[in-house]
Amino acid sequence: MNGHAQSETRFDVVIVGAGISGINAAYRLQDELPGYSYTIIEARDDLGGTWDLFKYPGIRSDSDLFTFGFSFNPWNQSNPIADGHLIKRYIGDTAKKYGIDKNIQYRHRLTNANWSSEDNYWSLNIDNDGTAKTINARFIIFGSGYYNYHEPLEATIPGLENFQGQVIHPQFWPEDLDYTGKKVVIIGSGATAITLLPNLAQKAERVTMVQRSPTYILSLPNRSGNWLLRWILPTKTYHKLQRMIWILQSRLFFLFCQGFPNFSRWILKRRASGQLPSHIPHNPHFQPRYNPWDQRLCVSPDGDFYTSLRRGKADVRTDTIKTVTKKGLTINSGETLDADIIITATGLKLQIAGGATISVDGQKINIGSKYMWNGVMLQDLPNASFIIGYTNASWTLGADATAQFVTRLLKSLETRKLIAATPRLKVQDAEKIQQRPLLNLNSTYVTVANQVLPLAADRGPWQARDHYLKDIKFATKGSLDDSMEYTQGPNVHLRAKIN
Structure with missing residues (x-):
């Protein structure tokens, strides 16, 4: 474990996954909200996500590193397509450069997460090398990717x-x-x-x-x-x-x-x-x-x-x-x-949230039956964001749009003295919308996973993500109130609230 004592179990934000999405989200948090406490929990024993997992000969990016890389720490080589070990080193160097590596807790696998409406925070049950552990968070960012690390398709x-x-x-x-x-x-x-x-x-x-x-x-x-x-x-x-x-x-x-x-x-x-x-x-x-x-x-x-x-x-x-x-x-x-x-x-076996069970007040949420709100939050799930990138562009572009949205939402909650935000599908809207796939590909590994992926719709804030320029505009300037339910309460940092 890096940078935290064993008693350090309460945070404003918990990021799940120390891959490129998680490191990007951590940078945005500490840059935009320096007073907030956060940690990254990582199931594996090193950072890098995909680039730490895959070891086959020639493993490389299938997107250019000029857009797949971090905007705040650009890829400075001349080759747009890079080998996996170079990408992992780049992620590690970035985490070290900005002090993000000190906030990563390795061998921390999230097994289930429960939101308490009474206390307005998340309780995250962690398997830390066979030892059970609980971490509390006011907001959770799922940056654990979209496929199963343990089972192939x-x-x-x-x-x-x-x-x-x-x-x-x-x-x-x-x-x-x-x-x-x-x-x-x-x-x-x-x-x-x-x-x-x-x-x-x-x-x-x-x-x-x-x-x-x-x-x-x-x-x-x-x-x-x-x-x-x-x-x-x-x-x-x-x-x-x-x-x-x-x-x-x-x-x-x-x-x-x-x-x-x-x-x-x-x-x-x-x-x-x-x-x-x-x-x-x-x-x-x-x-x-x-x-x-x-x-x-x-x-x-x-x-x-x-x-x-x-x-x-x-x-x-x-x-x-x-x-x-x-x-x-x-x-x-x-x-x-x-x-x-x-x-x-x-192909890959797709899953969301790293396979963890997610619940609200003890009631399990069926992710495959819920709509994604503007591609960043899940219907009926308070204070949680899922990092979903693009199938027709670099994943990191979508990850960064999500991270910038989350920091803006957290700032808004604090300014408006609110404690939680929950996307809600209105009854009148539910009768009108038509389902659409979340990922706009007809590849076999995508179509067989439709039942476990969140839903998208043909209209409103439930439409699937389209492209980066549109999504970054929403992330920085879009409406935070359309189909969003807020909970009143003193918006203070979780650590200060509980301690």
């Missing part, structure tokens, strides 16, 4: 139990795995598979990616082309401008793909076809059935994925699996693929 792969080689899920990659000279089959076609293939191909005898359906893969140069601006402008101005350029160009590209899907398909086809070796056709291996950005578009920095295919040590098969055998697998075309290692890159 289960995929039905017929006959997998027959395989006599190694079966590995990327989420639990053995750091000592030696795949040199081995035949590797990757099952899946998402960002993880597309990252793994070129990296495994450097040592493996052969790597084959078996996909049920293809995805769009866009090659981008992994370097910033704005060297002239960097030379001319002051460093701080340059980083702000660079960040805004990437925000705008990413947004415009998304809108272009959505507005002109056929033309976008043609452009992506042309770019992919020009990088494929002659023996691998574009159709069916790189021609998805969906339009660009109906699922997340995968990025290949410097075209490393296509380079591996051209070098002849990697290949792609688009088919369904008939059965897994002792020494490989057979696809429904009749072809048999030998394998020493099978990697099931079949």
